[in-house]
Amino acid sequence: MNKEHFLIELKIYLKPLTNQQQGFILNKYETIFKERLADGETEEQIAKSLGKPRGIAEEILQEFDITVPEKKLERDGWQEIQPIINNDDHYEDTPEHPYDDAFRSYERPQRNGFTRFCHVVGVLAFNFLFMFWMIFAFIMVLFSCWLVAIVLLFSPILGGISIFSGFNDGAMFQLFVSIFLSGAGIIGLLILTPLTKFFGKILKRYLQWNIHVLRGEI
Structure with a gap:
């Protein structure tokens, strides 16, 4: 697994986090790759020593009290996880019909x-x-x-x-x-x-x- 594959998979597992939190963690591991590449290690060696992206993501998400849910493989082989939403804060907006204005009932003009x-x-x-x-x-x-x-x-x-x-x-x-x-x-x-x-x-x-x-x- 090279650096690009490692960071992409890690980002997928970190999806329950905010974009700012994901960016901070990904920058941290990208810096690790740069420093160790400068020391002569290959991307595959660094990725193997760091461990599987899923395991790293699970440890990070546990710090935020988030559990990595099970997921299904997509056709292209990538795995997708959805963020866990607190049911207490969850609500559904009723979608507006695109032809509400067109089908709005006609109102007769009021005259004396x-x-x-x-x-x-x-x-x-x-x-x-x-x-x-x-x-x-x-x-x-x-x-x-x-x-x-x-x-x-x-x-x-x-x-x-x-x-x-x-x-x-x-x-x-x-x-x-x-x-x-x-x-x-x-x-x-x-x-x-x-x-x-x-x-x-x-x-x-x-x-x-x-x-x-x-x-x-x-």
């Missing part, structure tokens, strides 16, 4: 009755005088556009009926016009579909905002 009444009346008046009519108008426009697009989509049926009823130049022209209008209807449907979905999302968020305000959550 008059402020609450003003909020409710203000929202209802704004909706009745402005937003209700604006939303109604937009819904009617969307409904009209959808109706027109659907009629244009099925306009070739009218062209086909005109041909079967009486084939002439006017019937052919009407068929080509109906096919063109059907294409316009398809384009209109492609535009109206995402537009209607977007309007639905906006309307849903606005209704949710109204509910939050009426409940006093905002």
Whole structure:
């Protein structure tokens, strides 16, 4: 066993002591190694003459009324001991959950009755005088556009009926016009579909905002 191995193993067994006490003892034995190396001895000879690190640690720990506990070998061959803790002074801190702030319950803002009444009346008046009519108008426009697009989509049926009823130049022209209008209807449907979905999302968020305000959550 060389000096490095000796001091490392000794430090492991002295783990129940404080860092300051460990440092003092390790410096003492490192000085012994330096002095005896200067006299011509090898590290192995010095370590053998000093004895096993565990025995040295046991004698030192006995001076502090500490018993070296039994320990298990780790996979890498090193032995680990844990400091003995006085049960009288031992306590456990309850660990804080890392998402306490994230999961903290929502508290509604406290408002007096008059402020609450003003909020409710203000929202209802704004909706009745402005937003209700604006939303109604937009819904009617969307409904009209959808109706027109659907009629244009099925306009070739009218062209086909005109041909079967009486084939002439006017019937052919009407068929080509109906096919063109059907294409316009398809384009209109492609535009109206995402537009209607977007309007639905906006309307849903606005209704949710109204509910939050009426409940006093905002």
